[in-house]
Amino acid sequence: MPFPMPPRIIVALDFADAASALALASRLDPSKCALKVGKELFTSADAGLVRELVRRGFRVFLDLKFHDIPNTAAQACAAATRLGAWMINVHASGGAAMMRAAREAVDRAALEANLPRPLLIAVTVLTSLTAADLAEVGVASTPEEQVLRLARLANACGLDGVVCSAREAAVLKRDLGRGFLLVTPGIRPTGSEVQDQARVMTPTQAIAAGADFLVVGRPIAAAADPAAALDAILASLPAGEHA
Ligand code: C5P
Numbered sequence: 001m002p003f004p005m006p007p008r009i010i011v012a013l014d015f016a017d018a019a020s021a022l023a024l025a026s027r028l029d030p031s032k033c034a035l036k037v038g039k040e041l042f043t044s045a046d047a048g049l050v051r052e053l054v055r056r057g058f059r060v061f062l063d064l065k066f067h068d069i070p071n072t073a074a075q076a077c078a079a080a081t082r083l084g085a086w087m088i089n090v091h092a093s094g095g096a097a098m099m100r101a102a103r104e105a106v107d108r109a110a111l112e113a114n115l116p117r118p119l120l121i122a123v124t125v126l127t128s129l130t131a132a133d134l135a136e137v138g139v140a141s142t143p144e145e146q147v148l149r150l151a152r153l154a155n156a157c158g159l160d161g162v163v164c165s166a167r168e169a170a171v172l173k174r175d176l177g178r179g180f181l182l183v184t185p186g187i188r189p190t191g192s193e194v195q196d197q198a199r200v201m202t203p204t205q206a207i208a209a210g211a212d213f214l215v216v217g218r219p220i221a222a223a224a225d226p227a228a229a230l231d232a233i234l235a236s237l238p239a240g241e242h243a
Contacts, residue, residue, distance in 0.1 A: 012217035059086035067091035074105035122154035173210030
């Protein structure tokens, strides 16, 4: 049983404490967005926060980027599934055995707990890494080649999609097909501050390039009226179904 697909916006809860995250969640409608809980918030807040967001009706992307030996990564993914996460991610560079173990563990945990099966997404190459950084850790390929290689491997291991930059979306969609989900950060509505993001796309451009889900942090979280900022982004998107 899959989760029904939520709207395409995932709001990043990039906060250091649960109270700030819950305050933003209180201003957002769970039928209009999913929420992303990352390493800082999860580490300072604990798993109770995820349970509370799920209880409030939000789909939660638990962005913990697991990367470990297959058994450990798989058990972490199973635990995230039992928390009620809607989307979970692992590093594709953890290898095929790790990704297959994670896939099996997620599916089994969902079945046993009678929960919807979460989306299992791979991180390919961190967008902070350059070709020189990859060479330093023994990867001779360019970041683009490595992204494609790892995305194909994730697909072959039964993962549901990858996190990628909107600039990589068109190539990945063409290569891997419509059903392989692309989750893209680095989104800035027209006219908003770029902040520390180096290469950004507007929501409309990212969807046109093939993105299925857009991760948006500060343009919503730091807005005077976050709900209105979210509505404006949703209104700017083309109507129609998505993967
Ligand atoms: O505030 P902003 O919209 O830049 O937040 C983007 C979110 O997406 C943050 O949580 C950031 O960590 C995450 N992210 C990113 N670039 C990546 C991967 C994740 O900005 N390549």
